[in-house]
Amino acid sequence: MLPCETCVVRNRAICSSLDMDELKALNAIGRRRTLEPGESLMWEGEDSVLVANVIEGVLKLSTGTEDGREQIVGVVYPSDFIGRPFGSTTGHGVTALTDARVCVFSRQDFDAFARDHPKLEHKLLQRTLAELDRTRRWMLLLGRKSASEKLASFLLEMSERLIEPNCGHGETVLTRFALPFSRQQVADVLGLTIETVSRQFTRLKADGLIDLPSRREVVILDREALAAEAG
Amino acid sequence: MLPCETCVVRNRAICSSLDMDELKALNAIGRRRTLEPGESLMWEGEDSVLVANVIEGVLKLSTGTEDGREQIVGVVYPSDFIGRPFGSTTGHGVTALTDARVCVFSRQDFDAFARDHPKLEHKLLQRTLAELDRTRRWMLLLGRKSASEKLASFLLEMSERLIEPNCGHGETVLTRFALPFSRQQVADVLGLTIETVSRQFTRLKADGLIDLPSRREVVILDREALAAEAG
DNA sequence: CGACACGTTGATGTTAGTCAACTTTGGTGG
DNA sequence: CCACCAAAGTTGACTAACATCAACGTGTCG
Secondary structure (H helix, E strand, C coil): CCHHHHCCCCCCCHHHHCCHHHHHHHHHHEEEEEECCCCEEECCCCECCEEEEEEECCEEEEEECCCCCEEEEEEECCCCEEECCCCCECCCEEEECCCEEEEEEEHHHHHHHHHHCHHHHHHHHHHHHHHHHHHHHHHHHHHHCCHHHHHHHHHHHHHHHCCCCCCCCCCCCCCEEECCCCHHHHHHHHCCCHHHHHHHHHHHHHCCCEEEEECCEEEECCHHHHHHHCC | CCHHHHCCCCCCCHHHHCCHHHHHHHHHHEEEEEECCCCEEECCCCECCEEEEEEECCEEEEEECCCCCEEEEEEECCCCEEECCCCCECCCEEEECCCEEEEEEEHHHHHHHHHHCHHHHHHHHHHHHHHHHHHHHHHHHHHHCCHHHHHHHHHHHHHHHCCCCCCCCCCCCCCEEECCCCHHHHHHHHCCCHHHHHHHHHHHHHCCCEEEEECCEEEECCHHHHHHHCC
16 A cells, blocks of 8 residues: 555645555655754755655744854745755755654656646646735845744744644634744844843733743734734 | 737736737636826735736735834736735735836636636746745845844846846846935835935935935945944 | 653843935926 | 936945844754
């Protein structure tokens, strides 16, 4: 039996465009891999040798300047696609934030496969367009929002993106969740320093909009007010 | 004779994936349109009814907050693709910065055509992936760079992107060019205020890195130093 | 229990934003 | 052709927001 048949993202990842025979062919060129928090799958500037699908876990995409400043330019979740097909270099590093499982392909193999399977390319195009939309919305945050607006926006986005797809049906947002980010990583997403992030967390808690049961846990107490704060 | 046959972007836009018959079919569902500076082709949040190819001119993609802050999230040049195929809403406005000519399609017609022409979808995918790469690089600028780094980076990018593709072959960057942006628009690209942009222009000129023969013209005097300034 | 990484808090500094005055430019009509 | 005007850009003084530097908790794991 194909590993794909029991894959939890089978029906959501780009693989969902393939029938059984095609899936078998794709499976033949891919392999599973697990990553621990902090472990990288690829590095900025490196030749684009791999692409992958996220099966489980959360990973960050990040770039940096020569002098060590870092910016997280994307966050990927189960069923998301990683890597740069049809291109020679990787524009950003990919690093696991949590324990993660991915389905990895050689870029060359994947490129060849994709060219022969327009339905797969179509799914990939849809995903890429959606990711571009999301990324552009994030630019508004980076360029024009204040620290408190940034953090509020971030927490709301988290509460929408961290939903486990298997549990329940109607639930569209989370009220309580575990952040897959350290304070430094939140700062790297929002273009702030760790101190500013910490202060804004404290303020949102003091104002009663959120609660922080532990370092990594967030409870949204007043979503309305948080949305207002997000600008 | 098809208008496409004499189209200056025929060999660079996504149309380059099509043979004569296919081009004829695509031409049948498209039409030309001209835009004046400041004129918009679509608006943020609107239903996605149009897509287009840029034939001539420069256009901005922009989003804003409720309270009027604006962020330019992309800039498109001849042969670039505009709009959101396979999606219901437009995430950002599209407005001409210069006189522009575009080749417009109804999104529904285009979607249907694209689904039947995998080579076109492939080109579109390549373009979208490249645009996503560029957008992510811009996030580093917005999140982590200082005002002077931002302006220096911006001028260097302009000098690379404004090259007329027809003139010459080897020339890969421009030393002198006309900015298609007002100071306010530069500010909206970089996530700064107009005053800060103006001060940084003055400083770069005073330091001898650039010259400003007129409001809209820029001459790069010391590309080396400008690149260093860009961080 | 202690060490260390992670996070918070406070004091101070710097950068870019704000507000306001002034200058330049380009366009229009007398 | 020139005078005038509005729009765009520049400059200066001041302020606010965030960064920086530094000290101080806190929880996690050997």
